[in-house]
Amino acid sequence: MKILHVTQGYTPAIGGTELLIQRVSEELVRQFGDEVTVFTTNCFNGEGFFNPKLPRLQPGDEEINGVKVRRFPVNSRISQIFRFPQKVAYRLRLPFNQHLRTIAGGPIIPGLKKAIQEYSADIIAASSFPLLHMYAALNGARESGRPCVLHGGIHPQDDWAFQRSRIYSAIQQSTYYLSNTKYEADYVIQQGVSPERVAVVGVGVDPEPFAQISSTQAKNHFGFKEQPVVGFIGQFGGHKGVDTLLQAMTLVWKFFPDVQLLLAGARTMFAEKVENIIHQLPESYQKQVKLYYNFSNEEKPLLFYAVDVFAYPSGFESFGIAFLEAWAASKPVIGCRAGAIPWVIDEGIDGLLVDYKNQEMLAEAIIEFLKNSSWATTLGNAGRQKVLSRYTWSKVAQNFREVYVEAIRPDNTK
CATH class of the missing domain: 3.40.50.2000 (Glycogen Phosphorylase B;)
Structure with a gap:
């Protein structure tokens, strides 16, 4: 299977999602011989999406433990400009504030959607909300006629990040949604997502x-x-x-x-x-x-x-x-x-x-x-x-792959 993962960061970038996608990608290569490519940013963490002064990784292509990685440069100046306006709009609950929050959070990656659309893969999977690259992955997959699996990492207590109707609209358009826990799965279903399109995959560790x-x-x-x-x-x-x-x-x-x-x-x-x-x-x-x-x-x-x-x-x-x-x-x-x-x-x-x-x-x-x-x-x-x-990475990668296999069935392609 040819898999394209789209995520906000990849080793040596630091974070829970960054580690999860790294280890799942490596296990898919090791256990199943899948061809896995990761499209990601050149930032070390999420602060780089709106702070242009922070150090960056070198954009371009490399291979890490059998996984092909392409790092895209992030335009953080645009997100930086929107940081203050989104605070005001959010505080006043203006109707467009969720869109300002999305731009302010970034990452703004010129050319990402086109690159996803043109890349040869059987399935496109993206992590994690509320970040902007999730929509590029969904739209790139849909416009090229391929299944898209979204892995959100949603924690509803974070009102600023996750109280956005566009997140749940995107999930409804995806082929499958992957949640880390049953708590998250139940919450997403409450937002109107079909239960049969939601799977709990968990996260892992190397013991x-x-x-x-x-x-x-x-x-x-x-x-x-x-x-x-x-x-x-x-x-x-x-x-x-x-x-x-x-x-x-x-x-x-x-x-x-x-x-x-x-x-x-x-x-x-x-x-x-x-x-x-x-x-x-x-x-x-x-x-x-x-x-x-x-x-x-x-x-x-x-x-x-x-x-x-x-x-x-x-x-x-x-x-x-x-x-x-x-x-x-x-x-x-x-x-x-x-x-x-x-x-x-x-x-x-x-x-x-x-x-x-x-x-x-x-x-x-x-x-x-x-x-x-x-x-x-x-x-x-x-x-x-x-x-x-x-909760070993071997088991978690198997959980991810079971959903991917189901998603590429012809009757599941949207």
């Missing part, structure tokens, strides 16, 4: 790199001693709850003053706010916080093994690959009772749930794990078993 690392080895690598470590490992963004975690830790430190806090992720614009919060802490607390930016994929298993409790108090997740990565390292997790996360974490079995932006509840959950290390270990081990049985 092998996590198999032969000890916590002592990992802690030594990052300069920790044997004291407990609470960790956040993921993208630094306003909705990810890093600020709430810092506030919660001021309560935790009253009971466990020697606990270390590890904050690891790509350095984004929000990271400056995180640093300001840290600098406002008492000096004794500041010494307990370790910031670790822009780590490599090879370091990721070490980071997860270095922590004793993984706290990821995000409010907007279509799944949360970071939970799987923590479980792959047999770590107990704390997430928020928001969006798809309760469909990922089985509360009291492999993790705990707290209210979003509730620092007191988050602190209580962290303290419970620190007080009951054997219970925390039991939950972490249960999480690892769930990963091995349901």
